[in-house]
Amino acid sequence: MTVSFVIPFHNEEKNCLLMLGKVLDFSKKHKLNFEIIAVDDKSVDQTSSILKKIAQRNLYVRFSAKLTDWRKVIPWVRRF
Numbered sequence: 001m002t003v004s005f006v007i008p009f010h011n012e013e014k015n016c017l018l019m020l021g022k023v024l025d026f027s028k029k030h031k032l033n034f035e036i037i038a039v040d041d042k043s044v045d046q047t048s049s050i051l052k053k054i055a056q057r058n059l060y061v062r063f064s065a066k067l068t069d070w071r072k073v074i075p076w077v078r079r080f
Contacts, residue, residue, distance in 0.1 A: 003034040013046040039064045
């Protein structure tokens with residue numbers, strides 16, 4: 001079974017790296033089969049570019065941009 005962490009970010013350029021690092025550390029420590037979906041929700045700071053760079057360098061992290069309607073995400077997540 002794969003655990004999917006869906007984490008929304010909005011103007012979190014100062015915190016996104018730390019947050020993803022904590023989830024990565026926790027998941028690896030507990031030997032989870034996991035993925036992290038980092039969602040930028042219309043940030044106006046550098047959050048989006050930071051998340052893109054992290055996703056390009058880390059196989060566990062995927063990036064999604066500008067999601068504003070969480071009703072579209074919840075059914076997708078629930079089917080897993």
